[in-house]
Amino acid sequence: MATANGRAKRQRGEIEELPSGSLRVKVYAGIDPITKKRHYLTETIPAGPTARKEAEKARTRFLAQVDDRRNPRTRATVDQLLDRWLEVLDVETSTRQGYVKKLNKHVRPLLGKLPVGRLDAETLESFYAVLRKCRDHCGGARKAIEHRKAGPHDCTDKCRPHECKPLAPASIRQIHWILSGALNRAVRWRWIAVNPADQAEKPGMPQPNPHPPTAPEAALLVTQAWKEPDWGAFVWLAMTTGARRSELCALRWSAVDLDAAVLTLRSALYVDDAGKLREKDTKTHQQRRVALDAETVEVLRDQLARSEDRASALALSLRGDGYVFSPDPDGDTPLTPDTATQRFSRMAARLGIATNLHALRHHSATELIAAGVDVRTVAGRLGHGGGGATTLRVYAAWLSESDQRAATTLAARMPSRPR
Template sequence: MARLAWGYTWCEWSRVRTMATAKRRRGEIENLPSGSLRVKVYAGIDPVTKRRHYLHETIPAGPTAEREAEKARTRLLAQVDERRNPRTRATLAQLLDRWLDVVDVQPSTRQGYVRKLDKHVRPLLGKEPVGRLDAETLESFYAVLRKCRDHCGGRKYVEHRKAGEHVCTDKCRPHVCRGLSPASIRQIHWILSGAFARAVRWRWIGVNPADQADKPGMPAPNPHPPTSTEAAQLVTAAWELDPDWGTFVWTAMTTGARRSELCALRWNRVHLDPGVVVLERALYVDDDGMLQEKETKTHQQRRVALDPETVEVLREHLERCEARCRELELDLPADGYVFSPAVDGSSPLVPDTATQKFGRMAAKLKLATNLHALRHYSATELIAAGVDVRTVAGRLGHGGGGATTLRVYAAWLSESDQRAAATLAARMPPRPDRS
């Protein structure tokens, strides 16, 4: 048989060319013992594990299996070429760890993220590969949270007050399913959406599944501020407990400040003569359980005007603090905390302590309210009195021109509604004479 110039016969050359073509062919189709075909396409180096990453798809056995396998191979290759394929087999837990390392948020905000992720996301979805999560998975996950915040799955058990060996009391009760609030589910959705968006930017995945999922609806704001009568009861009870505590509750009502801002307030930021307090810091508890200071929630300081009565309340509080220091031959520092368990104001009132103390006081009065509702009270009373929304928003520390103030904090008032009805009635034309 004649040989070509490079030493091969035509048959040998044909065989070599076929083998070279087979080697250059991208993707593999393997025969499995079950008769199914598995398509395997190389997709690069996994950025997390640093190993070679492949896309797989299994085609059931059948007369059209080979044709379907070729279609699958072409489809997977197109995803790789267009960079729409997941570049990693990393799990959602690994993505969340990496995302928390780089996301730039306030420490207290990060703590909220971590609590929600550890409580709800990691136990149910943490081991799932990021590339396999889709809109259906997320919507099923939200449905589970709506049914039970403890993810009981329908099983019955007793919720024990204590861990370990103990004698059960009436506080150890059978588990009753309580769904997570719509607001909390929506927060979890936005946390996941942010993590998936970063994964798309890193090309870990091709699309953000949270964008395709039906996100939880925005809960309708329904603030419940204390009424004027209830506010009077709370102030009276607070002053009977302790004048210092009464001052805290009074100031919270009149300024509408957040509890963390009041607890971080120092005397050098209280200007009694012009009647102004400057709110520029807030307290939070770090991961080690230590109190730390940070900027306010909106990262801006604000000046809140004080009425003459509140100025007098704070002046009397200052005189009490100075008198206690003189008894112990101490000086009250200018940067001492206004609300402090220490005589010299060296340590602040813990925000959680204030919340718990207020809750016990309200429960004793049989009032269904909390410390945060005093912000609702302040906003509602100011708006009902005719103060413009932008001014109210400025006192509360809201951005957005007052949209948040109106949407969340301005409760419906029957008095204002009756005034509106009377105003409209005065402008109506006379009724037609029916006689």
């Protein structure tokens, strides 16, 4: 192409004919900020009478995308977008805290200084690849010692060479959707023309793989916990109801009906930005009634009697809406969820059992499924949304085993076939 002064103008991008007759369109799009490698937009056009025309359209489209990133509608960085997005985001405090933690740990260090207009699908996919290699973003190249504490000290066996550990697939997927939400808002505000997260390959859905303690391990855990009755009651209730730790810690005596053998889970605890315990709705924003077996009713009766005795010994009265599990004699303050988690982990470690408090919830679900309880009932007890869809997805393996046992049971009741 010639310009007004007669000089030839260099064409941006190239269209290459492949041995198959197809045409490959290639346009330079700058340096990838994650990998620091040259970045090209490419597309292959199948051979045919209109291939050249389609290739020119693709080249023009790529050039427009590159120009849009080079001349964005705003000079704002990803950090500035995230700050503005968090200002207008309407979610629960605990959800916001989870977002902020992931953004500060992973997104801001790698993408924060990048102009929003330069963020594209390849950059996001390179970012996810770094997280899959190492959650500390070393890309597999860090040769360093991870010290147990900062400052001058004598290293012990706890100061170890860095080992790359990938970020969990579920966490990478959550980060993708957090970024997608922020970038959607940027499109609505006309900061950018398109959402690059829509064009990037989304991190795959992780395969649910719960690891509940075995029946012997569960029995050992409960037996160990009963050495301190209040703690034993907490572990027992976690195992028999399948309630979340935050729901058990928020449980009040006013929500326990021992005569009807039922408890109502209507709230959960969380720690706010100031470090204070607060109550909120349950995870699915619905209260649920959980039926209790006779033994669990007796466990709660004993817990109530102990609580009343402690309050009476100090000339106090147990509050009617006091917490079932409380460090205070009158039940005024709840047990902190993190305290329960840490205590359970220490107990399991002493017993040599690789499990955690949340795994008791899996134990409850798998035992119910193994006993032949239908999925909707299990979902209702656990507080799963979607009418059992979550339960089906998470516990598919146990449902399969239960179905095999059902088939065996049915076969045993069939009459003998004629010979």
